[in-house]
Amino acid sequence: MTQRTPLMAGNWKMNLDHHQATHTLQKLAWTLKDAKHDYATVEVAVIPPFTDLRSVQTLVDADKLQIAYGAQDLSAHESGAYTGEISPLFLTKLGVTYALVGHSERREYHAESDQLINAKVKSSLKAGLVPILCVGEDLETRRAAAHVQHTLLQLEAALADVTAEQVRTLVIAYEPVWAIGTGETATPEDAQEMSEAIRGRVAELYDAETAQAVRVLYGGSVKSSNVASIMAKPDVDGALVGGASLDPEEFAKIVRFQSHEVGL
Numbered sequence: 001m002t003q004r005t006p007l008m009a010g011n012w013k014m015n016l017d018h019h020q021a022t023h024t025l026q027k028l029a030w031t032l033k034d035a036k037h038d039y040a041t042v043e044v045a046v047i048p049p050f051t052d053l054r055s056v057q058t059l060v061d062a063d064k065l066q067i068a069y070g071a072q073d074l075s076a077h078e079s080g081a082y083t084g085e086i087s088p089l090f091l092t093k094l095g096v097t098y099a100l101v102g103h104s105e106r107r108e109y110h111a112e113s114d115q116l117i118n119a120k121v122k123s124s125l126k127a128g129l130v131p132i133l134c135v136g137e138d139l140e141t142r143r144a145a146a147h148v149q150h151t152l153l154q155l156e157a158a159l160a161d162v163t164a165e166q167v168r169t170l171v172i173a174y175e176p177v178w179a180i181g182t183g184e185t186a187t188p189e190d191a192q193e194m195s196e197a198i199r200g201r202v203a204e205l206y207d208a209e210t211a212q213a214v215r216v217l218y219g220g221s222v223k224s225s226n227v228a229s230i231m232a233k234p235d236v237d238g239a240l241v242g243g244a245s246l247d248p249e250e251f252a253k254i255v256r257f258q259s260h261e262v263g264l
């Protein structure tokens with residue numbers, strides 16, 4: 001069985017300018033250093049706004065930080081007349097590791113279709129970025145008990161023409177829309193049900209080895225007080241954290257969930 005390294009990724013959304021980003025990242029790095037955090041046991045990533053990425057890169061390089069960083073979105077195209085878009089190649093040039101693809105806020109406010117999300121998954125993989133593919137249902141869909149079917153359809157559409165080899169490197173984030181920024185968290189059982197279903201569908205679409213390699217994160221109101229019980233579930237490999245990742249001490253506690261068994 002493949003050993004999957006847990007990943008804690010902080011999605012800053014449209015918060016923190018490049019000065020604030022530097023301070024926040026510095027504080028996160030110091031807090032984790034003080035706690036003697038072993039990055040080989042739990043990987044850490046921050047996902048700042050585009051305008052912060054160069055400053056983040058400079059700090060990571062200068063202080064030789066082991067914290068990875070990602071982009072919140074990217075273009076499906078490499079270059080050309082696409083005003084306002086960011087090429088995946090520009091991101092790799094900045095040392096970016098991850099790219100969020102299909103976050104629910106992009107799906108909702110920018111009407112991103114499954115087809116576009118599939119194109120972005122492929123453009124990030126082509127550029128050598130690791131997509132963090134976001135899937136998840138809204139409240140209405142959950143109330144209708146159609147959440148598993150809905151989320152797996154999003155998954156399948158996003159993975160069209162993506163090879164098993166590529167999927168093994170992928171991160172999938174299950175983010176139920178009703179739990180994002182609401183303080184409402186899915187139960188650990190909800191997170192496990194969907195993570196297991198996602199892994200099961202990857203096994204059907206590809207093979208068991210691929211399904212064992214892919215990392216599945218949970219996202220939606222994750223805090224230091226609820227992360228440990230969610231991480232205790234066998235198919236949950238980490239968290240995509242919004243609001244709580246803006247506070248470096250709180251985010252460090254989330255990263256260090258193994259050292260404080262809160263909520264278990």
Ligand SMILES: O=C(CO)COP(=O)(O)O
Pocket residue numbers: 011103175179180181182183219220221222240241242243244
């Ligand atoms: O959307 C999220 C992360 O991408 C979750 O946000 P919150 O942790 O603020 O609910």
